[in-house]
Amino acid sequence: MLIKTLVSVFLAAILTENYVLAKFLGICPFLGVSKKLDSAVGMSVAVTVVMVLATAVTYPIYMYLLVPYGMDYLQTILFILVIAGLVQLVEIVLRKYIPSLYRSLGIYLPLITTNCAVLGVTMLVLQKVDSTTLYHYTYLHALVNAFGAGIGFLVAMVMFAGVRGRLEKADVPASLKGLPITLVAASLVSLSFLGFAGLVDHLIPLS
Amino acid sequence: MEKKSYLHEFSKGIVKENPVLCLILGTCPTLAVTTSAVNAIGMGIAATAVLVCSNAVISALRRFIPDKVRIPAFITIIAGFVTVVQMVVRAFSPALNDALGIYLPLIVVNCIILGRAEMYASKHPVLPSILDGLGMGVGFTAALLLMGIIRELLGSGSVFGIELLPVKILIFILPPGGFFVFGMLILIANRLNARAGKRVKSSPCDGCLMSEKCSQRSCEEVSGNVD
Amino acid sequence: MKKITVRDILIPTLSLFLICLVVTAILSVTNALTADRIAQNEQQSKETSMLAVCPDADSFDEIIDGVLYAATDSGGNIIGYAVSTAATGYGGQVKVMTGIDTDGVIIGVDVYNNDDETPGLGQNTSNDSFTDQYRTLSADRSIAVSKDSDGGQTIDAVTSATISSRAVTAAVNEACDIYRQTIEKEGE
Numbered sequence: 001m002l003i004k005t006l007v008s009v010f011l012a013a014i015l016t017e018n019y020v021l022a023k024f025l026g027i028c029p030f031l032g033v034s035k036k037l038d039s040a041v042g043m044s045v046a047v048t049v050v051m052v053l054a055t056a057v058t059y060p061i062y063m064y065l066l067v068p069y070g071m072d073y074l075q076t077i078l079f080i081l082v083i084a085g086l087v088q089l090v091e092i093v094l095r096k097y098i099p100s101l102y103r104s105l106g107i108y109l110p111l112i113t114t115n116c117a118v119l120g121v122t123m124l125v126l127q128k129v130d131s132t133t134l135y136h137y138t139y140l141h142a143l144v145n146a147f148g149a150g151i152g153f154l155v156a157m158v159m160f161a162g163v164r165g166r167l168e169k170a171d172v173p174a175s176l177k178g179l180p181i182t183l184v185a186a187s188l189v190s191l192s193f194l195g196f197a198g199l200v201d202h203l204i205p206l207s
Numbered sequence: 208m209e210k211k212s213y214l215h216e217f218s219k220g221i222v223k224e225n226p227v228l229c230l231i232l233g234t235c236p237t238l239a240v241t242t243s244a245v246n247a248i249g250m251g252i253a254a255t256a257v258l259v260c261s262n263a264v265i266s267a268l269r270r271f272i273p274d275k276v277r278i279p280a281f282i283t284i285i286a287g288f289v290t291v292v293q294m295v296v297r298a299f300s301p302a303l304n305d306a307l308g309i310y311l312p313l314i315v316v317n318c319i320i321l322g323r324a325e326m327y328a329s330k331h332p333v334l335p336s337i338l339d340g341l342g343m344g345v346g347f348t349a350a351l352l353l354m355g356i357i358r359e360l361l362g363s364g365s366v367f368g369i370e371l372l373p374v375k376i377l378i379f380i381l382p383p384g385g386f387f388v389f390g391m392l393i394l395i396a397n398r399l400n401a402r403a404g405k406r407v408k409s410s411p412c413d414g415c416l417m418s419e420k421c422s423q424r425s426c427e428e429v430s431g432n433v434d
Numbered sequence: 435m436k437k438i439t440v441r442d443i444l445i446p447t448l449s450l451f452l453i454c455l456v457v458t459a460i461l462s463v464t465n466a467l468t469a470d471r472i473a474q475n476e477q478q479s480k481e482t483s484m485l486a487v488c489p490d491a492d493s494f495d496e497i498i499d500g501v502l503y504a505a506t507d508s509g510g511n512i513i514g515y516a517v518s519t520a521a522t523g524y525g526g527q528v529k530v531m532t533g534i535d536t537d538g539v540i541i542g543v544d545v546y547n548n549d550d551e552t553p554g555l556g557q558n559t560s561n562d563s564f565t566d567q568y569r570t571l572s573a574d575r576s577i578a579v580s581k582d583s584d585g586g587q588t589i590d591a592v593t594s595a596t597i598s599s600r601a602v603t604a605a606v607n608e609a610c611d612i613y614r615q616t617i618e619k620e621g622e
Binding site: 016073074077081124127128 | 454457458461462465522524526527
């Protein structure tokens with residue numbers, strides 16, 4: 001049962017609740033870094049790592065420190081500082097110990113501090129409710145959700161990089177070139193994700 | 208400073224350097240909350256309030272904040288004002304708080320605010336910084352309102368809740384419609400800019416605060432390749 | 435490379451610490467000023483919703499904190515119950531108030547927060563044309579969306595918003611469960 005719910009949380013985060021295409025979080029990197037496949041993948045992997053790490057840190061802080069002491073109004077400021085600190089830390093650690101990984105992922109890290117998808121995931125995961133127990137997500141659920149959100153970001157980025165690769169070769173009217181045609185393409189990609197509504201519920205019936 | 212230049216600080220953000228349509232900043236709220244004109248105005252006013260206050264404080268403290276920790280300091284100040292605005296909205300307009308949801312605290316990561324702090328307020332005196340914030344905020348609100356009116360009119364057949372059209376093209380208030388309307392607006396803005404003989408910004412990275420840091424590869428490749 | 439002195443580390447640390455301190459102080463003051471009003475607003479929105487599902491009630495007494503309320507008339511007699519529940523819809527939480535009379539019949543359903551659902555689709559679940567379907571159904575048996583079931587108590591989902599409709603139905607069923615477990619058990 002637990003595995004079933006975790007899989008459904010994971011799939012829902014990727015498909016139906018896709019943060020980029022359904023909730024409009026992380027649009028800047030989605031439009032900016034999706035030009036080439038390798039940079040799209042690099043950015044997404046960095047985002048996924050930071051999302052999971054940030055959730056791992058902010059969830060206990062919120063549940064066991066802020067809520068019991070009635071300080072949940074400090075959520076925004078605390079979370080953004082945790083994310084900013086975490087990004088710096090990951091950067092330093094990568095540079096020092098895994099320079100090869102740093103060279104491929106490092107350049108995306110400074111961009112992530114102001115990526116609203118990361119802050120959005122850490123905040124939204126606290127509001128979510130497990131549909132079988134009607135309680136707040138447990139720590140495990142929250143981590144799986146954050147990981148799913150990151151993979152969902154990856155899926156959207158890779159798909160979109162593919163679409164943009166095709167656009168490169170297409171003969172686009174002069175005034176549509178650049179951002180306008182990119183946004184129209186994004187519109188069509190997000191349209192395709194609308195079709196996933198209800199998919200997860202049918203794939204993994206919980207009751 | 209002359210009066211004229213004060214006016215310029217204010218007005219540049221509304222048309223010439225409109226943060227949304229010309230600098231392509233703050234795209235997430237632009238797409239997310241513009242399903243109705245009322246939400247668009249609410250978001251615009253909340254962001255403007257944060258922008259003006261944070262610009263004023265950052266400009267006043269610009270000589271005291273050490274350069275090394277300037278970004279975390281800016282983020283702290285902005286997050287503080289965002290939380291204040293959030294509490295005020297929850298206290299005096301709970302309906303707006305429900306409608307904006309997660310996007311209200313997410314004003315923290317709106318690139319417009321950190322971008323103005325870094326590019327303008329940390330280098331200019333208080334009064335021009337306030338005017339700059341006000342102008343950018345009004346420009347942001349105007350762009351959001353335009354999006355909100357178009358999407359609400361086409362998607363729900365109404366504007367500000369007043370029924371105007373008998374047909375409803377639902378897709379316009381769904382996410383795909385958001386991307387599409389935004390694309391069309393930028394198309395128009397680009398054409399107007401091109402007619403005025405200005406360089407057209409075609410990447411969100413151009414106005415991005417971090418573009419300097421990441422220009423080594425990812426952003427350069429984007430802005431370099433786009434015509 | 436320049437040698438890093440204690441001063442180089444101390445000054446940025448101290449100034450950042452100072453900024454955090456001042457900002458947090460300002461926040462706690464604002465919180466103290468607005469907290470009462472926010473709580474009042476939440477209470478009020480709940481009360482408006484309770485009144486919508488039990489229009490004849492004069493006042494409401496809390497039975498389970500924040501969940502179950504007894505609706506009483508001006509003479510102090512219990513005329514029904516209002517139950518506040520939530521379920522996960524398409525975009526987030528859907529909060530529902532269910533009114534049940536003393537005979538265990540649903541007398542009203544009010545969706546008082548569905549702002550995370552899609553405007554024009556899922557948000558239509560708060561329309562009367564949808565919520566009125568729950569009226570006169572029994573709280574003793576579970577309710578299903580007609581698409582999912584071929585018998586028993588059913589309601590028709592809002593067009594193209596099955597997930598949001600299911601969420602509202604799940605919340606109503608949950609409310610009925612709470613009602614059965616606390617009120618009907620007491621009566622036995």
